[in-house]
Amino acid sequence: MLDKMVLGRYVPMDSFVHRLDPRMKLLFVFLMTIIIFFANNVVTYAVLILIVLITLYLAKLKLSFVLGGLKPILLLLIFTLVMHIFWTKGGGTLFSLSFITVDRNGVEQGIFITLRFVLIIFLTTIMTLTTSPISLTDAIETLFRPLKKIRIPVHELALMMSIALRFIPTLMDETQKVMRAQMSRGSDMTTGNVMKRLKALVPLLVPLFVSAFKRAEDLAVAMEVRGYRGDINRTKYRRLNWQMTDTLTLLAIIPIAIIILYFRN
Numbered sequence: 001m002l003d004k005m006v007l008g009r010y011v012p013m014d015s016f017v018h019r020l021d022p023r024m025k026l027l028f029v030f031l032m033t034i035i036i037f038f039a040n041n042v043v044t045y046a047v048l049i050l051i052v053l054i055t056l057y058l059a060k061l062k063l064s065f066v067l068g069g070l071k072p073i074l075l076l077l078i079f080t081l082v083m084h085i086f087w088t089k090g091g092g093t094l095f096s097l098s099f100i101t102v103d104r105n106g107v108e109q110g111i112f113i114t115l116r117f118v119l120i121i122f123l124t125t126i127m128t129l130t131t132s133p134i135s136l137t138d139a140i141e142t143l144f145r146p147l148k149k150i151r152i153p154v155h156e157l158a159l160m161m162s163i164a165l166r167f168i169p170t171l172m173d174e175t176q177k178v179m180r181a182q183m184s185r186g187s188d189m190t191t192g193n194v195m196k197r198l199k200a201l202v203p204l205l206v207p208l209f210v211s212a213f214k215r216a217e218d219l220a221v222a223m224e225v226r227g228y229r230g231d232i233n234r235t236k237y238r239r240l241n242w243q244m245t246d247t248l249t250l251l252a253i254i255p256i257a258i259i260i261l262y263f264r265n
Contacts, residue, residue: 009169010132017059017130022139024246025127031253035260036119043263045115052122059130069125077114084110137162138240171212178207
């Protein structure tokens with residue numbers, strides 16, 4: 001399951017979304033995330049799903065590939081759905097058995113909140129799949145550059161976020177390798193009660209932490225050897241280029257927001 005993690009991966013392709021400015025992608029995802037929280041009925045969520053599907057098509061990404069990235073968090077989505085179904089009341093009873101009661105509002109809110117998480121994850125995944133870590137770092141640094149006036153280390157924070165995002169698939173692949181190595185030695189991590197499974201994770205976590213610290217140390221040494229000194233007198237080899245297509249794409253947020261707010265009411 002861990003090898004299906006797509007968040008943090010970059011797929012180099014030639015598509016409309018790949019060619020967009022990374023600053024525009026960050027702003028688009030941020031604004032779309034806000035708009036998603038205003039959706040509250042079938043029509044608004046249908047509009048948002050259509051927008052995400054159009055974005056997938058423009059990015060030349062397969063729906064099955066991005067859906068595969070939801071498998072590592074499938075339990076979290078199911079947990080969110082179940083909690084709302086059994087704890088949110090109102091709207092009339094749909095099912096009742098002993099102390100278990102399922103109301104209409106619980107089912108609707110469970111589905112809508114789960115869809116909200118899925119849409120946000122989809123947009124974030126599309127952004128990381130179509131934007132290289134270096135471009136993402138430059139975009140974050142450029143957008144938050146005004147914070148330098150209040151002595152916030154924007155460059156270091158952007159680099160840290162980019163490295164963390166880049167290492168998500170690397171650590172997932174490393175975890176998968178360690179799990180397969182432990183299972184080949186007779187370790188069973190998929191059966192038994194909760195305590196037995198937790199104990200089986202100890203041989204997995206130790207080599208994983210050792211490997212993560214080793215990679216971090218190697219990266220720090222490599223950066224130091226190359227003379228990296230943060231944002232002191234650094235110049236840009238790759239310059240971001242904001243074009244008219246980026247402006248028009250970002251302005252598309254306005255009609256989307258109007259449609260969502262109209263159908264929300």
